[in-house]
Every structure is written in structure tokens, then in C-alpha cells.
Amino acid sequence: MTPQHIRLGLFGFGCVGKGLYEVLHQTTGIKADIKKICVKNRNKKRSLDASCFTFDKTDLLNDPEINVIVELIDDADQAFDIVSTALKMGKAVVSANKKMIAEHFEVLFSLQQQYQVPFLYEASVCGSIPIIRNLEEYYDNDLLSSVEGICNGTTNYILTKTALEGKSYAEAVKEAQELGFAESNPRLDVQGFDPKYKLTILLAHTFGIFVKPEQVLNYGIHHMNKHDSNFAREKGLRIKLIAHTSRSGDEVKAYVLPRFIRTDELLYNVNNEYNAALVQAQFSDRQFFVGKGAGSYPTASAVLSDISALQFHYRYEYKKTFQKNRMVFSNDFPLQVYVRFSNEKVLDELQVVNIKQAFGSKTYNYVIGQVNLDRLLAFNPNEREDVFIGII
């Protein structure tokens, strides 16, 4: 098959956009060039000639020569407007915007079917790891039993610093911000929203179902304290923020929660800004992928792999969504958790049962027991400062 020549219209020239520009100019094997770049800020100094840029999105969307739109802007609402318009005009689209995709997933899915155009977004989940492409290889939803991973580089960096260098949570956050990993307001990362958006995308490619982000529990690491870190260290465990989905029969559960990882687990050595994905499938058994989850070049390389696939008219098949034996999403699943608390009433609220361990002192109390996922969702743990919960 002769590769299609790609003429790109690029939205956004930040960290990833610049990375893509450089990557495209250093690789000679891909027949693609950027025709125009649409940016927002008229006063910013830029590394390229002014003629490369426009401030009018229609310059890109209405240009019949541009056959692929690459959307790499921050604003999820504007991104959706650009992406949906481009699809309606029959242009293929590549995006890395997990929030936008997670929030508008069903509409974006329908637009691809209606206008018969590809929409690729490998860079939106786990950066450089080709996880979506890999999941697309599994054609039947009952062939997969679980997908889980470390999908957020910022929190993994913070957790690595607290675990390996004995830093406090606050120190580690500050360091991550200074290095540019964490935003000045790191809420989306440390409360687990960012990995949840990614998990929502994985759900569609794993079990063929579209789930609204608000249906899925996301709980982060911002309430972790030194007692929790010490508990992990003493038991030879490491706390990691895990996005998880698995099925029992036709019922699918999903959540983002901290988990205590054992030393013999593959996830144990995934440190700093690295991401990982663990796929359990019927025939290929367990597959494990590790790669950089963020950063200019790793993300740009995932965008590049989508562009290169579009040369050969690749598109996601969403076969699992079209299958008859559809899966049902549910939060009615028990989880074994560690709960650190100051007020015992928390245990009643969470309806902790089957308590296997309990520890109490003046400054530190915890139990290990069983909690139902829907109970945890109702508890809204991100807003409970005196509690830390992790799967164990």
C-alpha cells in the first residue's frame, strides 16, 4: 500500500506541539509536513517565523489541502469544538487531550462512524506506551480480564521521592513543580482526575463500554502522610497510584486508587515519571508495558505514531463496542483496603467489614478490611483530610 501524504494543521505550539515539530523535522521516514499552526496568544515570542502561524482556526479547518488535524491545546472545551468540527469536515484527527475525550467520548465515537473518518489518540493515555493500539488487537471483550497501570507521571514522581528518598509529600510536590512535572495547581494529578480520564478511554478499548468520568471513583495521594509512607516501608511495600479496570462475568469495575505494591510485582520498579500498563488477557496471558508517560518528546512520539498510521488509513475498529455480549459497568464490588483515620466513625461510614488488622495509638490508627466500591464513591475520600485509603 502506498502511504498517503499527510498535510497537517496543528493546533497548539506548547511543549508537545514544539516536540512534534522537531520530531517531524528529524525523522525522514514519514511523509508528513505541517502546513499551518494555529495558536491563541498573539503576543508570545515564538521560535518559528510568523508566517507559520495563524490565530484563526478556520484557516486550518477550511483548508482543503490539510487532511489531518493535530489538536494539542490545553482547553478541553475549545479542543472539543476543533475536533468535532474537523471530523464533520471529513478530516482525520489526532489528539492527546484525555479530558476532552473522556468527557465527550460517545459523541466523538458517533462522529467517527457518521463521517467515516479516523480519530486517533494514542498520546492521550500513558504517553509513549502504545497501549490503545495494543488493546485494539484484542477483538473480543471476553478475551481481556483486566487492565491496570500507573497512568500519571506527576504522582508517580512524587511517590518515588517519598518512598526512595524519604521526602515528605509536601517537599516532593514542590520538587515536582520546580521541575515542571506538576502544575502550580496540581489537583487534577494528585486527586486522580487525570488518570481517571485515561482510564475512561481504556475502558472503551478494553471492554467496549463508554462510561462517564463521574461514574468512576478517583482518589489521589494528597492525603498520604508519613505514617502511611512508614507503614509501606516497614512492610517492604511501595504506594503507587493505580488506575484499574477488570471484569467478573459481564460486570466491569473501574477505579483510581492508591495501592500498596509488593516487591515482587512488576509495578514495584516503575519509578519517577514513568508510566506502566499491565494487561491480563485470555490467550496472551499477562503483558506489561513501561514507558515515559509525559514530556515533550515521549508524547510527541505517540502523536507521530498516530500520524504514521494515518498514512496507511489506520483507524480504531471499536469492535468490542459493536459486539452483542455487552459488558455492564458497576461499582458494586468489594475491595480490601488499608484505612488510616483519626475518628472511628469513618469506619462506620465506610462500612468496613472483615477487618483483618487493626492498629491504634495516640497519633496513628489504621485498619485493614473490606469496603464496597460504591460506598467509597459516596464517601468522597478526596475531600476527607484526616483519612488515607489504599488497596492492599
Add this chain to the structure above:
Amino acid sequence: MTPQHIRLGLFGFGCVGKGLYEVLHQTTGIKADIKKICVKNRNKKRSLDASCFTFDKTDLLNDPEINVIVELIDDADQAFDIVSTALKMGKAVVSANKKMIAEHFEVLFSLQQQYQVPFLYEASVCGSIPIIRNLEEYYDNDLLSSVEGICNGTTNYILTKTALEGKSYAEAVKEAQELGFAESNPRLDVQGFDPKYKLTILLAHTFGIFVKPEQVLNYGIHHMNKHDSNFAREKGLRIKLIAHTSRSGDEVKAYVLPRFIRTDELLYNVNNEYNAALVQAQFSDRQFFVGKGAGSYPTASAVLSDISALQFHYRYEYKKTFQKNRMVFSNDFPLQVYVRFSNEKVLDELQVVNIKQAFGSKTYNYVIGQVNLDRLLAFNPNEREDVFIGII
């Protein structure tokens, strides 16, 4: 794109062939069926009706309805005959036969170009890990700097048992044979021939060069003894059999050698029959893949992914081979190694330089120093019973 309906002609109905048959019948998402299976032994009892089988290869090769040949037989020479004939007849081919591919790689490459037919072999390297497909995503040979991994499940199983359960090498080999991992003559595995064939295939998809297997050093684990295991344990290291290729400028080196792995390396926790691949690339940075490297279903799932790709006319592009800035293979590279020996003359023979550590006793002597790869190749370490060498 509408998927092409695949009618398969299958050669071989052993472990992987049976696995493929079952996998194809349990997955509903792939439009493929097996029209006929060609087997060798007329007297073997088989689980399917006799009408499914033939003993005449031309029944498959001359059938115009069969558009894909899947070759899963043991004999490398017969396999080459089948595969090359099928390609010449314009049929797409899927194979898992690393020895056959490594020994006839340039011819098989030329046949694909000449007859414009796809030849896919994801199952030949690292079982269920989609490593070839992933390397094909990197279009330029200078984007990749190294690929290495654990490519042999049998030796990794043996090494895991000696390291984690304190078993002797002989006990571990016996256990692997009883479990069906190792052949009654495990030479191809424990002397590193099997991972070398895989490495030869990786070389073409990493740096675009075809290298004869005999140009590449393969040294296995069959001379490892309890001193070497103890040395590793005391230093907190684990011995793994590593297939490695990397480049310095335009020069490429490759070898299969035991390596002492540190506890913080991702390869450290890859145990038992699992395989792993570590890719270092300019833009995506470090990527790591783990999966089952052998077994009926894991291998069949890789064959299945090739068949599913053929539905959409996928083929390897070999872009790096077609590029002008060709890489050159060389064995003129220094390596830092641990050498355990009984006769000091070995050190002269190997021309060990820059010795950093030396230990001597009545029963156990070793040095850690630098050896050139071509020197090691000339030394022929697989035939030297009183020596063990590993990268450190």
C-alpha cells in the same frame, strides 16, 4: 477499510498449531477460518476429524481459495521450502520459526519485495510481546539507540529457579524439562542459539541490517555454577541471559550473553518463563515490554495478531533497510565482564584489560575487567567448561 476474509492453510498441528485452532474458534471478532491443516505423521491420533488434515503440502499451496499460509512446524529447512514457495505463489505468510527466518532472512526479505506479498512473524520473537510491530513504528534507524531483552523463556525459568529457590543448575534444567519448557536436548536454549536467532530478526527491524547468525556471539548459561550464583546473590544481583544490540554512531554491535542485573533495573523482576524487551529511542525514550515468551496460547495469540493485521493488508515496511545512512555491523567493541576461571591462561587468551577486581582461592577465582567482543567470539566460550563469563 473492509477487512479481507482470511482462509488459512495451516502447516503443523503441534503445541502452537492446536493453540491457534482453539484461539480462532473462541474469538468471534476475526474473519478467518482454517481450510486445511498439513501434517507429517500419518499415524498420530489427532483431536480433529481426519477430513481436516492432509499430508500433501500442495493441497494447501495450490489451493486458490487459501490466501494465507501459517507455518508452525519444527523443521527449519522444510519450513523455508514451504514459506518461500507460498510467497512465490503470491500468498501471504505467517510464521513463528525464528531459526528459519534468521538463516534465510535476506532471501525472505527479497521474496516479499519481488512478489509484493506480506510475510509476518511477530510470534518468532518474544512470544506474546508485540516487539516487531513496535519497532516498525520507528521509521528511521538513527532514532533507535538500543534494543535488548530476555528472549528465551527456558533459560529464564532455569535462572529464576537457581536465583530464587537456590536450586543447582542441573536441578533447574531437570525441572524445566519435566514441565515441558526445555527440550530433552536443551542446547539451543542454554547455549543461547534460540535468543540469537531472535536477535538477528530484531537487528533488521531495529537498525535495518541483515546479519548472519554466525556473525553474532551467543554464549549461554550451561557453565554457570554455584560460585557464580552465590556471587550474584551476595551482591544483590540476578543473572539473566540477555540478547543485546546497540549502536555507536553508524556501528552496530550485538551479542547474547549472561548479564548481572541490579535490583533497581526493570529486568530484575522478569522471572520464570516471562520474556522482556527494553527499547531505547530518541523521542519515546525508554520503553519496556514484558510478556510470556512461549507456550501454546501466548504464541498463538501473536500469530493471531498477525492474521488479524493481514485482514487489513498490513505488511512490514523495512524502512530502515531502505534508508541511505546504512549501519555497519561490528564486533570491535569492549565489554566489562566477570570471568570465573580455573586456569589463569584464560585471562591472556581473552586479553582481559582494565581489571577492577580480582579474587582467588583454591576453588574459586574471578576477575572483573574489560574484554573485546571479537576476542570473546574467537574464544568460543560455549565450549569452555571451566569458565563462566557474564557482563557486569
